Amino acid sequence: MTTSPLLDATGVAKNYGAVAALRNASLSVLPGEVHALMGANGAGKSTLVKILTGAIHADAGRVLIRGETRDIRSPAAARRAGLLPVYQEPSLIPDLDVLSNLRLTGTPVEPFRAWVRELGIPDLDLRDTARDIPLAVLRVLDLARALAVEPDVLLLDEMTAALPANLAEKVLEVVRRQGDSGRSVIFISHRFVEISALCDRATVLRDGETVGVVDIVPGVEEKIVELMLGARIVKTKMAARPTGQAASTAASRPRLSVRNLRVGTKLNDVSFDLANGEVVGVVALEGQGQDELFAALAGSIRPSGGTIEVDGQGVKFTHPSDAIRAGIAYVPGDRTEALAMQRSVHENIALPFSAALRKWGPIRVHKERTVVASAIARLQIDTRAQGEVQRLSGGNQQKVTIARWIAANARTILCFDPTRGIDVGTKQEIYKLLRELAGLDKSVLFYTSELEEVQRVCDRVIVIFGGQVVDIFPVEEADEPALMRAAYGLPRGVTADVGILADPTSHPSQTPEAAP
């Protein structure tokens, strides 16, 4: 290559006590390049981004910017050097309004406004307090704030993970144009579609080390996966759905039956059934009421109308513990909402055991240890840093949130975007797990922001738009274009004229290929 790199990091290492987050990472980004940073959960991607942007200090390593050694000691210094990150977690100040947030970082307002519009949010009020803005929008604002100062290198850590498809689309578009205009982007994502659509090259990390740099060409995905996982080959092909077993569900009573559910103004009229042994997908654009649906089913908020029946019995949840008693567990998409970050993996998994008043007494240590250990094994949680959950990587934290309910043996699991920010290997494990749960006659309600997941996991899909169920697909008709159209509230094409209560048992024998 003739051009010299804009950013060149070599031999970066970072230890957290006994855990080596990075051991020997290197990354070289050319001007005008969209460069993917890839790796399994816990490979050290976020850590590298934090080091490059001065949020933490490396133990070793050298960073050159335009050929000059720069010691980036603080985010402000990184900003001056032209490096701007969008971290995995939103970094707007929650109690300040957007305008003040802009002033704080010295971001020019007009360009910011333009970018926000460009990124698909036309009606942002700059006087809104950040705390009141939904997560997905916050991520976009973070990005717009970075774009507004026209950075030389933009570092996006799983920018698209929490975004609904429509917003993600816009982000990709904008990022692509960054590359075209001579600026570089470091792009972290677990979604291969995005990588291949967007990136020029990819650096692959494994266990804190750079194990390869590849050009993105068609078909390179296999190689990347190989590099990413090393010896840990993707052995988990999609488990075939046993057809016979699901058949019984149609006959019996539904596990969960929702009728005309309303929550405030967000959720207007939702009705559907969830059978035993069934995985029902929920597809919706950002903010169509899916959050409220899940929260209401989890007992987290009170619905303002409609009925919920569990096993044919009408229920009213006033607190999540009511839902849990009815066997319904909720896995929120935002893991900071679900985990006690300073506590151990073990305690986090065992937390529901002690919740009820009658379980406040002595803990049956041995029994508990067995249950927890088996849940950890089941989800293959990387327990190197298990003393405190906050030291786990994002993906492993996500697994803990699910493991908790596996251990508690919940009959119905409400998964809100459980694969958000999870690497391909782990995603497969989670798909498999959900199918296994279904096999054990448990039922799963599964919201996902990645449409392709629907095909892999669900028996049926309900599409929510404007707080209403606009369509229900059997899985075999739920291809991405159809789902997308429905999610935007467009009527279904003539070809897909199947009854709403299509028989979910008539599965095609075809199973989608494992990723990539």
Added chain:
Amino acid sequence: SAEGKYTIGISNTVQGNGWREEMICAMKAQALASGEVTKLNIAHRNTDAAGQLEDIRNLISAKVNAIVVNPADPAGIKAGLEEATKAGIVVVAVDQAVTEPSAYIISNNQEQYAYLGAKWLFQQMGGKGEVFYMRGAAGASADSDRDKGFKKALAEFPDVKVAQEVFTGWQQDQGKQQILSFLATGAPFNGIWTSGIDNVIVDALVESQAPLVPVVGADNAGFVGQLSSVKGLVGAAVTNPGSIGGAGVTLALQILNGKKPAQQTVLVEPQLWENATEEGKAKLKAAADPSLSPEWPVSISIPDWTTYTKEQIVACKGPGE
């Protein structure tokens, strides 16, 4: 003789201490017994000079006829007292002096209090040896006045040394812990002077089977009882009557009725009751009152100044209650 015609305001800045509680009760009882007071307006809380200024000004707003005040600081409330006098309110300071010249003062003589007790103690010690000096709260004006008296006595006995000087903060637990720590050091000492944290000190000596050296304290019910009941204990109680509050009310009423005292300042001289002589023992016997809370001083009345009965002060009811 007449039905009540005056309202009297009271300001006090230490709450939850037996001595001050007795002072307040004496004020109430005296106001009731005098029959001349329709209403007492009491500001009674833990605060500093600035807070007391606030209370005094509130009392001025309430248009009381007289204010009886136990000053948080002699100089710090001068402005407020001056404003009160200007508003035609009679001001009487009790327990401690104030610097405002227009105010009348009826007070226990704190310097004399310390001097009297210390002198007796040093005599008991035979004019030599080590004394454990347990003061009150660091920075309090009553404490520094007493320190003056103590130092005066000390100067008269050149062979008496201070083994250790501590501030009890007038808190019982702290005093007890300090004496126990001191005892544990095994350092020799021949007498203890305390600024009113006395009965816990005797307890500590007894519990740890330490030699019972002479102890000087105040006339708190607990300590006075111990002086008669604890075998082998030699000690003296110096009176520091909380009933001075009743005297303050009497003085205020006298002034309101046009009977001004000859001087602005009336000092109530402390007495010393010791158990080394038969005469002293008799005084102690007469004074002891086990029915009182151990923190209350036993001298619940002051001859010539208070007219209430014991029942009245113990009931702690003011006019209209």
Added chain:
Amino acid sequence: MSSSATMPQPVSFGRRVKRFMADRPLVPLIILLILLVVILQILRPGIVNERWIANTIKFAIPLAILAGCQTMTMLTGGIDLSVGTVATMSAFIMATQIVSQDPVVAFLLAMMPAVLIGLINGIGVGVFRVHPLIMTLGTSLIGTGCLQVYQRTVIASGAKIPDFLNWLGTGLTYGFPNALLLFVPLAVLIVFTLRRTGFGRLLYAVGDNERAARLSGVRYWQVITALYVISSLLAGITGLLYIGLIKAPSLSLAEPLVLPSVAAAVIGGTSIFGGRGGYTGTIIGALILTVLTTLLTILQMPEGARRILFGLIVLFVTAAYLRIVEER
């Protein structure tokens, strides 16, 4: 996955010591305690004898129990500033009621305000979400006022310290303070509760992430109400023990213990922000503070200088301790 822990790494002796202490955070605290005792012994040779130790323990116990209240409330991100008032109320009521009542009745009467204040605190914090600092401060003001009103009604009847409390508070058996008979089971119970019971686990979880606890089915108000009632009960028991030790009921008996109890919990490694800490450290913290107080009493210096030294030492100890523990 390979773990970096297996990487050959030359580890210096100093680092190993630090690592060792970080894994056992009690060790540096105990070392510090011993250090203080040694300094005391050097300053006043012969002071550290059986009597002194018994004495120190006697005074450390009430502080340690109140610090236990702080530890537990701090685990949930709270604080209980009403413990001083509650202890004082129980002590005062016990001492005055025993004169005319059956001991059991007097005991029940003495514990009543503890339960009541604990309940109000718990409901205020747990249901109405009032900040614990404000809530407990408010109830302690209210409690003090009530105690003063009560005091006037009993002033005529006098007060008495029950013999049993006297024995418990000041007595020694084979050189050991009798108070240990109360304290040891209590301490074991608290440690066990925090480590091995569902309730203890919920305290940590609620303090760490209340929303997560809620989503796991934990009812916040139940946990918090139970917690503050327990804290108040402990404070009430401390009051009874303390009156046996001091033997003079007053209206501000246990107030001076409140700030030190917070300091003891903090020195013992409990995070004031919740989710982190334990009771064993707190016990050592209480001992350290008690010894420190003795040390400063012994030093012949002006009161002002003594306070300065006290503040500096507390700060230094906490900072050093944090450094060591962070090494993990």
Added chain:
Amino acid sequence: MTRFFRNQGWVAGLFALFLALFVLTKLIQPGYGSGDFGSLVRAVLPYAFAVAAQTVVVIAGGIDLSVAAMMALTSVTAASMMNGASEEYALFVVPFVLAMGLVLGALNGILIVVTRVPDIVVTLATLFVLQGAALLVLGAPGGAAAEWLKASIVGTLPIPGLPDSIDAWVPKALVLLVVCLCIIWIPLRRSKLGLSIYAIGSSELAAFRSGVPVARTRIIAYALSGLFAAMGGLALTMSTGIGAPIPGPYLLASVAAVVLGGVALGGGKGGLLGPIVAVFVLRLVRTDLTLLAIDPNVTAIIEGAIMVAVVMFGAFITIRGRPAGAMP
């Protein structure tokens, strides 16, 4: 408009409460007039500065337990320096004492940043240190204040063009308070520094990642707190004419007023106006209790109950006011 009410509703409510109390006061004591209002403001003065000192650090996500001790130290320093000195000398004393507050406050901040010990512990330690220092400066209450200083909070400020009847309601103390607070607060609130203080209180991590110099901002917040506390200390000396080394009841009062004033103890929210109005409310309640000649022991109960009730009420309306369907 709705946004204004959402943000300022609490302050507006407090202000209404103050007015209602004022009317009540007039009913209790029809003679309550401008002179009495002047007394109220003078009583408010030290509390107001204490609460300002507390507000700044609470907004920055901290707490300052050393406020009252800082006031005591600056007060005794000022009083002892002015003792026996000329009137003009006070012109030098005032800036010196203010600078001292600023520096000592900054020291608080530096200790917090450097030792990484929680602020509540650091300021607890400095509370003892400052108290000790105050005792070293003046062993007992004493000292003096320049006459012009004392006069500067007595009486009213004649404003040209204003009728006397209105003028009488503008006590000098109020003018002094407003000027001192506004000179610092308004420019601060508008500056990037002010934003940064809110930012670190709201989310330290997010602030750091937004490029806010967290350590420096925290130190400045504590320095400002020290400055306000020094003003409070001066106010004490001005009103009493002396300095007292034992801290007054300003610490707990400041925390209570901060919370009553709508500043979240977690940080990042609220302003200075609310807590200041809260101080006025609390002082006026005190006045009313005195005017009503309520049993003094009951006043403690009432003050505690008001504090708890108002905060509970606040919590109650926030729970109720939460839009339906919002995530709790």
